Amino acid sequence: MPRKSSARLAALTVAAVCSAASTVALTTPAHADSVRIHDIQGTTRTSPYAGQKVAEVTGIVTGVRTYGSSRGFWMQDPNPDSDPATSEGIFVYTGSTPKVAVGDLVSVGGTVSEYVPGGTSSGNQSVTELTRTTITVVSSGNAVPAATVVDARSVPDAYTPAGDSAAGGSVNGLTLRPSKYALDYYESLEGMNIQVADARVVGASNKYYELWVTVKPHEHANRRGGTVYGAYEAQNTGRLQIQSLGPTSAYPSVDVGDTLTGTTTGPLDYNQYGGYTLVANEIGAVDAAGLARETTRRQSRRELAIATYNVENLDPSDDTFAAHASAIVHNLQSPDIVSLEEIQDNNGATDDGTTAADITVGKLIDAIVAAGGPHYDWRSVDPVDDSDGGQPGGNIRNVFLFNPQRVSFTDRAGGDATSAVGVAKVHGKAALTLSPGRIDPQNAAWEDSRKPLVGEFVFRGKKVFVIANHFASKGGDQGLAGQYQPPVRSSEIQRHAQATVVNSFVKDVLAVQKNANVVALGDINDFEFSGTAQILEGDHALWSAVKSLPKSERYSYVYQGNAQVLDQILVSPAIRRGGRCHFDYDSVHINAEFHDQISDHDPQVLRFRP
Structure with missing residues (x-):
């Protein structure tokens, strides 16, 4: 190893x-x-x-x-x-x-x-x-001390004490209370031989030979076997990372919902990639639950289907085009509009000034046709080289795919990497000054981050504004199991600024046309209950449609055993409440729960009648 x-x-x-x-x-x-x-x-x-x-x-x-x-x-x-x-x-x-x-x-x-x-x-x-x-x-040959059993009864429901304000919020100097707080309990076992039994997998195994289980099977459980993260104040205390002291060839490949039957035993460690970790001398046998990838329903003739899908640094050298195409055609049922995040330029991570992505997008469109799907058209705006974050040299950007047999795109020239799109009033209705265009791309909120792409579409004679987003990542935030409690989420400062810019633009549209159909979607990199989402929704300009799902169904990503929302589709009041503008929402679980994922995000689909 x-x-x-x-x-x-x-x-x-x-x-x-x-x-x-x-x-x-x-x-x-x-x-x-x-x-x-x-x-x-x-x-x-x-x-x-x-x-x-x-x-x-x-x-x-x-x-x-x-x-x-x-x-x-x-x-x-x-x-x-x-x-x-x-x-x-x-x-x-x-x-x-x-x-x-x-x-x-x-x-x-x-x-x-x-x-x-x-x-x-x-x-x-x-x-x-x-x-x-x-x-x-x-x-030599002595009996190893009996493993301490870690289970639902031994792990407290309260997660952690608040840190000492005099120590900058650190819990390091606080006396451990292992019967009251889960993090204190785990710390009281640091380095000791511990054991979990018949533990359900809540985070699929990955290429780093890690997986996550829960010792509390009923804690915020969903129907597919995961553990849902639904609030900052409701931490999932039963999660535990499992690694192995044995050869990697013996490490199991597991999906969410599988169970490590029997006992998994070894020392309790702590690492930078999730906190407390059972490093196993012995890993239980895998009882596979047989979790299936989901398929959404096909939109009706009168319904507009819009999806968001983070395809994880897709570039022409990848071998995942056929798999992504199959997912779009079969699992997502060929949405009318697909907002793609993390489309890279034509030579991926090679940093030679290339910014165009026509080869990347063209290869995906061809793969979709080969999978039996429509021949999508597309729109995007190439970024300034090395200005939008992501993998160096990759120049990731947001891209619209749309089915021209169902949807038309209104092109208005002039959109480029640095020009800001505006809102005009044409025949009493809102219209974009640039289409496709970028929202306030030179605003400091977008420094080293993807700029929102906005386009004007027409479906059955009705205009729909779609805003594709990929907000700043959570990199740099303090960990849930870290010494500072509650942890500082420093990365949300930029997302809050980004949400403010997008919300302001949506308000500009609604100020011209109160009943405009506006959809803002993408990898928001934050939860539906977060401050970022609240700012995006501000003054009822938008509403995150994932909240139409039961709480146990709200997730698009699994991180450290927490099933959580990062990808969202937000809608304007006309879509949410307007009579015939009935909508439904589906988080289509095809990636996040599986060890053989082609992306770490699950796509989201919204269907409605404009």
Whole structure:
């Protein structure tokens, strides 16, 4: 198993490269000669012995990590103290392949360190470990301490205490209350041998050999086996990441809804890609649920079907064109208009000044025809080179596909990367000054981010304005299991600014024509309950139609075992409430729940009668 320095296989190596940048300096007691593991772990998230040398720390080896940059082993004291807040396990960092085996009784001397996966600026919690060690094997073949059972009864329903305001919102210095808070409970088991049984998968396995399970099968469950994330104040406490200490060839491929039957056992670690992680010596057998990809219904003759679909950095070199085409034709039933996000330029990540995407789009249109779908036409605006974020050199942008047999596009010349589209009044109705055009593309809100694409369509004689969006990502936000509680969502500052710009444009349209049909859709990169969505909807200009679904059905993406909304279709009042303008909405689950996904997003479809 290769080291985690490439791509992100470091998600497997979670917890232990010592460097000055990732070691927490604490005020600690004087040098200690011989202490127990629970003394080192203490009753808070950071050790009272951090930075100090210790000697003759004994424990039985419970797991050995022989791969990656954080090679080492876990050991556990078989004779615990009576304090549930103090862990009996600890990671011993060796840097090279450890010369110990599971069941060895070892005596370790070294320095107590607090390692922060991802670095101190990440906001992650730290892992208490021993470094610069001398290791003596006292005996071998000892019984491994019995695994602590982690289940629905043992994990508290409350997620975390609020951080200490005097410490910038950090929970590091707070005394652990493992019977009250889930994060405190997991921290009290850091480094210990734990076990889950018959755990349902809520996050499909991925190329980094990670998956997510829940030990609380009824916690915000949906009908397809996932766990829905529906509010900032309603965290899903039963989620736990599963990695493996064994060979990658033995790691299971699983989808949401599958079950790891029997027991999955190993040390509890913490990493930068999700927090608390069971690193398994033993993984349960897979009981496949046989989750099927969904197919939406076909729109009627009088219904306009509009979809949004993030095709994840699609460029001509990809081998997913046929699969995407099949999804659009068969699973989405060939919508009349498809807003595509993450269409890359004609040579993908090659950064040579190319910005055109006609080859990329043409290849997808041809694949759709080959799959039995319509010959879509398309519209877009090429970005300024390297100005719209995403993969360097890729020049991702939003693209409209439309079926000319069902929908016409109103072209108005002049739309380019830097010109702002406006709203005019023509024969008493709203009209775009540019079509296709971009909304206020030079506004600071769009710095290093995709600019909204707007187009004017006509369906059965009725005008429909469609705004394709791809808002700034959540990169840089503090993690749900991090040391700062509640976590700071710094990335939403830009999304709020973007939502303000789009909302203002929609209001401009509605000011000219109150009953205009406006659809704003795309990868909003935020939840339907978020501040971003509230700003987009502001003053009832728009309404997120995913909220027409039951709460358990609201998701388009699965992240760290949380099924959540990132992709949305928002509609103007005329579509939401207007008599014959009846609509229905479908989040079509074809990707996010599956290990063999062709995109990490599920497409969304809106059908209505303008």
